[in-house]
Amino acid sequence: MTLQLLSIPFSHYCEKARWALERAGLPYTEKGHLPVFHYLYNRRAGAGATVPALITPEGVLKDSADILIYANTHGADLYPPEHAAEIQSLEARADRIGKHARAWAYSHLLTDFALLAEVIQHADPREQKLAQPFFGLLAKGLGKKYRVRPGHSQKHCTEINTLWDQFDFLLRDGRRFLVGERFTAADLSLAALGGVLVMPPEYGYAYPPLERYPDAMRADITTWRERPTGRYILKLYTHHRHQSRA
Ligand SMILES: N[C@@H](CCC(=O)N[C@@H](CS)C(=O)NCC(=O)O)C(=O)O
Known part of the structure; x- marks a missing residue:
């Protein structure tokens, strides 16, 4: 399963998530939506009210800080x-x-x-x-x-x-x-x-x-x-x- 990043593409919190995933070399597809529209897609995925949210085989991550930790455990090497x-x-x-x-x-x-x-x-x-x-x-x-x-x-x-x-x-x-x-x-x-x-x-x-x-x-x-x-x-x-x- 490819990871799916739910985003508001111009959001800097989403930039934070993209950077971490790319650093880990984790392939992902980004599904970007405008503010307000994003609620629908987040809700469908079981995410919270904000983006970024990351859909992974292990579950949905609802915060950029969690996405960094996930990227870290997959090779991004961000938290010595x-x-x-x-x-x-x-x-x-x-x-x-x-x-x-x-x-x-x-x-x-x-x-x-x-x-x-x-x-x-x-x-x-x-x-x-x-x-x-x-x-x-x-x-x-x-x-x-x-x-x-x-x-x-x-x-x-x-x-x-x-x-x-x-x-x-x-x-x-x-x-x-x-x-x-x-x-x-x-x-x-x-x-x-x-x-x-x-x-x-x-x-x-x-x-x-x-x-x-x-x-x-x-x-x-x-x-x-x-x-x-x-x-x-x-x-x-x-x-x-x-x-x-x-
Ligand atoms: N603590 C969250 C904050 C993310 C955040 O504030 N995202 C904004 C976009 S910049 C958002 O989703 N806003 C839409 C909303 O709150 O309805 C994180 O780091 O993931």
Whole structure:
């Protein structure tokens, strides 16, 4: 049985899962759906309300953290036991970046439906067509769910900057990896969840090019790219994103 990854293809939590599966060399098919549509497919599969979810011969995994553990037991080598606790704590910190990164992105996208349509352009075409007349409703729902005020990104920028400061601090000694001497789930999680803030060319979903974003978004991305954490994420993408250990 081939593994099936249920996703919202432009979700950075799904990027985290894709990266781990590819690193383990596990073949999988991705079934991507737009937000709201994904509920139906998740429900059918016995998954929870969120993506990624992974359908495996052993059961359904409902969280990206579980998918990383699964990939780890299938060869991804992400949790060297001597550092497991530290890795998991950094993974949780990266997760907080993920939440604010999503809110930051939506605070811009929910005011610009043309850009939103471009961001989702590689998702299921039928769902795109069905969703477009309801963008207003979708924007309201997503705004409420993720506590986003369209047009107001400052709060999320501040939170992201605080977390960026913490990773900058860790990286100040020029270390090659966040923990120990090799690539771990801490690196993967920071890169995948912070990746949307620096838009690496190797990202696993084709977002619109940087020129397409409004000035305010481009300015934030440029600032984050130039900081140690941003440079580190770009480097991880260059050297580790499409590498399989199989
Ligand atoms: N803790 C979860 C969070 C994943 C998550 O927040 N996924 C979002 C996409 S970025 C989602 O499924 N949102 C749809 C919803 O909650 O209805 C994980 O890491 O798997």
